[in-house]
Amino acid sequence: MQNLTTTIDLIRHGEPAGGPMFRGNRDDPLSDLGWQQMRSAISKADQWDLVVTSPLLRCRRFAEQLASERQLTLEQDERLREISFGAWEGMTADAILAQTPEALTRFWNDPVANPPPEGEPVAGFHARVREAWSHWCREAAGQHVLVVCHGGVIRMILAEVMGIPLDRSFSALAVPYACRSRVRIDQSEHGVFSCLQSHGC
Template structure:
């Protein structure tokens, strides 16, 4: 096994058109405010060798802009789509709480055993996200990589890195719009080691 250090910056998309809601697979583009949030989260000190993005409009449009600016490869991965919230999609948290509050509370307390009505099971969601995460660790080893994705995706990746039980992966981490996370993956003959370097609205850090 070749020794390598790979640094991943994950960034959640900015505010989409329509504002905050359980959006999931609802494919809205970024609002003007969302574009500004994303651009504000990037600094002149940032350096990446490649960008990986969710194909959803609120991610891929900004990822393409950055890839063109830096003249680096852009990879779109269907597995990085947000979790499907089923019947809750297109509704605000207050609307869901008013009509389905008990089930919503159970979901946040234990999403593994409380799938939203008509939604994607968290175990299935986790499987496809971690499959993507491990794939890009191998495919882009030794590079600095930006992943443009969703709040749920970041939660799954951080849970994998920090060994957080899946039951607590949603409630245990906040992921506001344009939130960034940095993860370092070191691979050697002794194995693969993942570490969370930073999370939140932080300025660029040098690997």
């Protein structure tokens, strides 16, 4: 087996127009501040071979601009959409707390057993993100890849890499706007090993 090292940088989108809320599949673009956050999160020293993006505007527009500026191949993957928050989409945490005070706490403590009303089950969300992750680890083996996606998607990927139980996947990691995480995948005759190399803004 050929020895290969693949590096995948994950970056969460910046602040969307409308500010913090449970956005899920709402397709809001980045705010002016969000664009600033994303531009500040990367530098000329960053070198990638490929950019992969969620189809949602708050990720895709930045990915398109970056790929165009640096003449990189851009791939869009529907499986990298954020989790659907169902009835909570478009609501702030304060609004949810005012309506159902315990529901939000239960979700953060165990999202598998307490999904948002009418929302996407976390197990199904994890399965589709894991499928995308496995695909790009294979497809881009030996390359340095940037994935522009969402807080929930990054949590699912890092849960997979680090063995975090799904019921802890949302509360175990903070993923602020424009947060970057780097995962290294080493493939050799001894197997395939993944590790988190860095995480934060």
